[in-house]
Amino acid sequence: MKLTILGCYAATPRTITNPTSQVLEIRNRMFLIDCAEGTQVQLRKNKLRFSKINHIFISHLHGDHFYGLIGLISTFMLLNRQTDLHVYGPKGIKEIILLQLRLGNSFTGYNLFFHELGSKESEVIYEDEKVLVKTIPLKHRIYTNGFLFQEKIGDRKLNIEAAKAHNIDTCYFQKIKNGKDITLDNGRVVPNAALTFDPLPAKSYAYCSDTMYDEAIIPIIQNADVLYHEATFLETEADKAAMTMHSTAKEAATIAQKSNVKQLLLGHYSTRYDTIEQFKTEAEVIFPNTLLADDGKVFEFD
Ligand SMILES: [Zn+2]
Numbered sequence: 001m002k003l004t005i006l007g008c009y010a011a012t013p014r015t016i017t018n019p020t021s022q023v024l025e026i027r028n029r030m031f032l033i034d035c036a037e038g039t040q041v042q043l044r045k046n047k048l049r050f051s052k053i054n055h056i057f058i059s060h061l062h063g064d065h066f067y068g069l070i071g072l073i074s075t076f077m078l079l080n081r082q083t084d085l086h087v088y089g090p091k092g093i094k095e096i097i098l099l100q101l102r103l104g105n106s107f108t109g110y111n112l113f114f115h116e117l118g119s120k121e122s123e124v125i126y127e128d129e130k131v132l133v134k135t136i137p138l139k140h141r142i143y144t145n146g147f148l149f150q151e152k153i154g155d156r157k158l159n160i161e162a163a164k165a166h167n168i169d170t171c172y173f174q175k176i177k178n179g180k181d182i183t184l185d186n187g188r189v190v191p192n193a194a195l196t197f198d199p200l201p202a203k204s205y206a207y208c209s210d211t212m213y214d215e216a217i218i219p220i221i222q223n224a225d226v227l228y229h230e231a232t233f234l235e236t237e238a239d240k241a242a243m244t245m246h247s248t249a250k251e252a253a254t255i256a257q258k259s260n261v262k263q264l265l266l267g268h269y270s271t272r273y274d275t276i277e278q279f280k281t282e283a284e285v286i287f288p289n290t291l292l293a294d295d296g297k298v299f300e301f302d
């Protein structure tokens, strides 16, 4: 599971920082989470292949989370993309994008699917044989969802050496991968565990931005491997956090601690602060396993 932070600052883009967008690579899939202004440039800077992005998840319709979407959709068109593109986001996102395309007399040569969200309950919005994505309803000034990306537990891995040692024919290998025990010609049963390795552990990543402190998300993100939680402010600006429905670093850490996640990643910092180190200092008091997201940073979680 690999996470590339394209941008993780609140509100306005600056020469030194970018608003929110990130790429999660999980089980050979590449998911784009939020798509602020500048996302295309950041994708190029980080040498990520545009064409591998087939699913884009938009948390909410504040500009610092989706103003890069029409640009990316247009570029896909210019690059002569053929593959379907799926966009998941709040109700209204289809209207905004289609209006921009229509008034520009533009169209896409590929199929563009919108999956509009409106539920206040967590729901599964994407599923394939290896990965599942659920919404995390958040509390913000407008309708907002976070996203929980979960790997499914894979098949057990065949231990070829062990199979050979028991003289098992290759035609039984699929059976072994499916978890079956094997009966040898002499009638002896070789248990599946002796012929396989454990599957890779199933990882999970919870993305929560933007939101005020909200304990209602705890049951959804419980025990996640990594939690990205917004920390727009420090406790010194707790009043501003409450007013704008954002969180402080301390509040993000409290959610991490109460949900028993393994790792906390902070982001969505207000650009009023000169350094971001103080966010880590504030959060660590409550949740020691805290890391700071920053533009261009890559995190590998194995
Ligand atoms: Zn924001």
Ligand SMILES: [Zn+2]
Pocket: 060, 062, 140, 210
């Ligand atoms: Zn917002």
